[in-house]
Each structure stands twice: as structure tokens, then as C-alpha cells.
Amino acid sequence: MPDRSTTRRSFFGLSAGAAFLCTIGGQEVRLDDPDAARKADVLAAQVERPPGAAPQDALTFPTPEPQPGGRKREYWIQARTRGWDVAPTGRDDWHGRPIPGKRNFRALVYQLMKPGFAAPNGPPLMPGPTLYAEVGDTLVVHFRNAATTLGQALTLHPHGVRYTPDYDGVYLGEHTRVGGFIAPGEEFTYTWEATPDSVGVWPYHDHGPNHTLNTFRGAFGAIVIRERGAKPPDVEQVLFLHQLLPPVTELPRAFQAINGRTAAGNTPTIQSRVGQDVALHVIGMDNNFHDFHIHGHRWKDAAGAFVDTPTVGPNETITARFVEDNPGRWLYHCHVFSHQDAGMAGWYMASP
């Protein structure tokens, strides 16, 4: 039985100012309620299928094809729940100390599957599988809501790529289109275009009736769109900066996380060698503004200025791209002090 008062205090101590978590079915779910997640789930399960999202057998809508020379990049992705340990090593390797207390919760994640959902094609992780395409391609994402125990509609909503309203993957109440309400057990195939203005790295996430809670639970991933024929970096890593808060996890304390893990040794340890082209894509995925700092390195931002601690907001992406020239063990972290010291940090290991 968690200490409810501690839960509330822990949360407000780390997230001042937020008045409510989300709005579901026309009702607010308040964060000062320790049962916020459960209540949100109950409300989400009661959300009825909007008329525009009905599974009409004869419904048709335009689906884009790849541009000449482009191809279909096909992914099979299911949403599912799983037990999630925020610190599998049980230690903070930076500060050399154990991480006490409970740290397992029920996460909602996207999992890459083999065609036809015949079998997993990778573990169910936070973030979900990274989707790759080049300009002129279409991303064809077969999405399945396999989180049947959650009992609520889910979606897959992309940033950055081009899509029609049907493939938006957003719940909009009675204005919801076909891809905005995928009930448990159902599949839907999203088709998105990689246009010239899609080049970059973008997030995707749940945008169903309970999107805020479900995104905070781990239902997010990244999309990488490159110019046609562009050489990929030698080292490429997506890093989501986010908090795992008690109202979401029902754990007694908040965790500052990168890719669902807290503290160096649990967060991704990135390996590179001198001379390699390194790209670190950093995306904010909570209610906070973060920044990203990696010791010993600088790079140019989009405006051409050299930076080493750019700001990254919710669902915003910054890319730190540089040629490795400074071998050593380096720390990377969010430089909001209350985040970095509490676990939003990891190792970057550059070998000679």
C-alpha cells in the first residue's frame, strides 16, 4: 500500500504548477488524486467509438503511394503493457549509490513485430522501435492494439511526416477520423509520406482518448527521415528525456528518466570511436522543458551556432551531431539540476 500523502507530496514537489493530468471523455483527471491513473483508465474505457472512427467494412480513403524511386517502408507495431523496471542494475553508476525502494510499474510500450504479428521482432521497450525512411518513401505502419487488459482505444500519431486526417492517429471526440480510435484487438494501417520537409528526427506517440497518461506510461518512439541516399551516421542514438511520476507509475517516488530508465548504468550507454560520425537525437516527452549537455563536445545547432546545452521542450527534437575527436568516458545529461542529479543522465564512451 503506497503512502498516499507521500505520493502527493513527491509529485507536487517535482511538478509544480500542473493543475490536472488530462481530460478524458469531457472530464478532468486531477493529479492531486493518487488514483489518477486508475480513474483515467476507467474513463478511457468508457469512451465510445466516435461515428467517424467506426470500423466500416466499406470505408475507403486515399492512401499515398511512394514517389518515383521511393519505396514502402513497412513496420508491424503493437502496443502492449508490460512490467517495467526503471533501474535494472539497482544502482546509480555516476554517484556510486544504490537506488532504494520500489521501481517496477506497468508500462505501456510499442513493440516491433514480425509481419502479420506472427512473433516479436524485438523486445517491448521504451522508446518503441525507431522508424526509418527517406524522402519519397511512404511509412506503412501496421498498428495493433494488443493492450487488451487496458481496455481502451489507442493510436499511433506521428510528427514530421505528411498525413491526411484519416492517418493522423488522433482522438478528436465526435470529429475523430478512422485512425484515431483503435480499439483493443483491432489493427489499423497508417500510411505517412516522407516529404522533403520531413527530413529530421521526430517523435510518435499515443494520441487516443487517454493520450497523456498513456504517453507518460511509455507509448512513444522516434521517426528518422533522411534525404534520399544520405549516409546514416556511424553512431545514432535516440534519447527521450522524461519523468516517470507517481500518478502514472503508482510508485512512491518520481524518477527522472531517459528512455524509461533512471541513472547512469541504466540509461543508454553510448559507444563510439574517434573519427566516427555521431548523432544523438534528444526528444522531450513530458510536461517539462529540458536541455541536453554532453561533456567534452560541441556541435552546431540549426542556426549554425556552436552549442553544448540546447533546450528541448515537449515533443521537440534536438540533434547533437559531431565527429568524435575527444576519447574518454563522458557524462551526458539534462542540465536542469533537479533532473540530472535525480537520474536524467548517462554515459557516453568514446574510445581512441
Add this chain to the structure above:
Amino acid sequence: MRIRTAAVAALAAGLLIPAGALAQAPSYPEPANPGKVVPKPKGKGKTRTVCKKGCKFKTIQSAVNRSKAGDTVKVKRGTYREAVKITGPKKSYLKLVGTPKSPGRVVLEGADKKTNGVLVNGADEVTVRGIKAQNYTSNGFFFVNVVGYTAQNLIAAKTGVYGIYAFNSKGGTMRDSEAYYNNDAGFYIGQTPAQVKPIRSIVDNIDSWGNPLGWSGTNMRYVTITNSRFYNNAAGLIPNALDSEKFPPAEDNIIRGNEIFWNNFDFHKGAPFKIATEGTSALAPVGTGILLLAGRRNIVEDNEIYGNWGIGVALVQGILLEKNPQAVDLVGNEVRNNRFGLDGTDLNGRELAYSGNGSGNCFGGNTGVSVTIPADGSTLAPCPFTGANTPNDGALGEMLSLAGEASVAAWKRHPHVAKAGFEPLELYTP
């Protein structure tokens, strides 16, 4: 092209009474639209136990009749001479459970008189586990007009049509089950309504052998068949398109990671079931691993395909369709990364055959391919491929000449490699 014309005419004549018509004989329920799924009942429900002596319920049907949605009927070992019907939404989420670890201990016996071992009609998400059904005039286990079902740890043998069968339904699971010596197909999912947000059917770890067809899939959709074995049938799997059922052709199915071998059972020469002389089972080219007979966006990948003396994987347009010309052409089917011939130790007669009909059909990453129709492999466009394929009348004519038992004369026989626990079945001997 006299041969081709004659062959098509013969096939069409044979299909005047197709398998689908058998499936809709008068004793069958009329198809209805499988509608919205009934919400799962709260709580565990009641459990009723059936046994031959000492139980309140002596028949499965009497226990089913007393059950409400979400209840469980447990059946103790024994032979039950009845045809169980689970009908209507008030029986949704019912669980009918025999002995899952040893399905042969609970036997439903049809004695060649009763129609279906278990018929689930209009009751969604019913689970049937741990039962053997045999000697029914139609099917062993039959799910129709439902949204979701689970068929697990079942055995279906010596039925008049199909072993385990789902028709006009959305979604469902068949797993860990076996079907043999059925008159038509061991397993069958057919007439799946097209859905924008489909509920997928998963078929995992099944064994189908000794049937004319290991798997029949007339107008089936959104089915994933994986981790299963199809062997010693006349033909392993035939996703197909027929006018006799709604919604042709077969679409969006995936046959992945299966073992498809030794499908050379010439049941025409003798079988422990009534031998059909017409319909798809009679026309199935004996010696075939997989035949896509029309279809769109079906994927055949990562399968082990060996020892089928006709053709390993064949694709031909909907030659049996007359009323649905829009469904004739093959579109967007992919045959990729399959392994043929078991590293050269157990060869197929031919590995790949394709008439070149349609568009967007492709072949890529397959290993062990040496003999094809056409011989020069000119129809086998590499993946990825968009645009029109290249029709080849010669290839089509050769494939049509292999229909039914006629294919046996054109077999390319090769020795089989020994396989522990399996014996090749070419001719049945009682």
C-alpha cells in the same frame, strides 16, 4: 491455347458444386454479419462439470444450455455422442474445456451421422479447448458469425468436410491443435468480411496432415499462419477465391515460419474418408506446398518447403471466378525468404510457379530455387516490385494442366530425408 481452354472449362465444371457449397448445406446456419463484440462479462462466472457418471450434467449440451455468458463448462474424460451447439450472444465468452493436456481423452463422436462436433454460432469470444471430435458429417469444430474465438488443444479427425473451421467471422485464434483425415481441409478460415480496422486471426502451432487440403482459405483475410506444420496432404495451403462465398479474394494474409513438406497424398487412390470427386479438394493439384489462387497482399515468407513433388509455391489468378471479375487478378503478393528443398536433401518437384498475372507480385530472398514454371523464371519479379507483372500463357497452361490428380503424372519425385516422428504418406493403406 486449346489445352488451356479445356483445362479452365474442366475446372469450372468441377466447381459447380464447390467446397463452399458443401459448407453451406441445409443443416448449416445462414451467414449473418458478425457485429459488435459483446462486452466481457464481469467476474469469473459459474463452472459446470460434465461427466458420464456422478455429475449433475451427463451431456455437454445440457451444461451449455444452463450456462450464461462467461461461464465455464468442464468436461471430464469419456466419449460423448452429441453435436454441441453454442448459439447466440447469451453464450458469449463461454469456455468449453475438456482435457487440454491430452485432448484425446474427451471425445466427441459423430458416428458419421451428426453434423458438427461443436458449432459456435453468433456467440463471440467462445473458447473451446482440449477436445477431440471425430466422424462428423460436416465439421469437427465450427465457428460462424462471431467476433473472436479461441480453438486450442483440439483434434479433429475424419470429418465430412473440415476439421477446424471459422466462417464469416472477425478475428480468432487457432493454436496447438491437429486435424487429419478430413474430407476437405484440416483447417479453414473463410469468407472474412473486409474491415478497415481488422481484427486479426492468429493460427499458431497447428498440425494438419492426411487431408486433401492442409489449409483452405476461401476469401479469407487478416490471417497469420505461423509456427505450424502442413504435411502429407494433397496440398499444404490454398488461400483461394471462389464465387460460392462472399467477399473474394483472399487478402492480407501472412503465411510465415511454417514447415510445409511431403504434401503428396494422392487421396484419390484411397482414403479413410469419403473421397470427393468434385469441388476444390478434388481439383487441388496433388503434390503442392502452397497455392495462392488469386489474392491480394498475401505474404509467404520464412517457410521451410520441401519434398512436395509437384510445386513448392504456386501463384495463379482466380481461374474459378466468373461472377467476381474484379477479384481475379493477383495483386501485391510477396514470396520471400523461404527455404526450399531442405538444403538439397529433400527436393520439391519445382520450387516456384507463377503465371505472371496481375501487378506488384514479387519473389525475393528465396533459397534452394532451381526448377520453376516458367522454366526461365521470367515471371518471378524480384522484390520490391511495383507495376504490372509479365503474363506468360505457357506458364499458365502448364500450371492448369497440373490440376487435381493429373499433377501426379507430372511429379518430379525425389527421395525424402528421414524425419523423426513422421512418415511420408503417398498412398493410404488401411
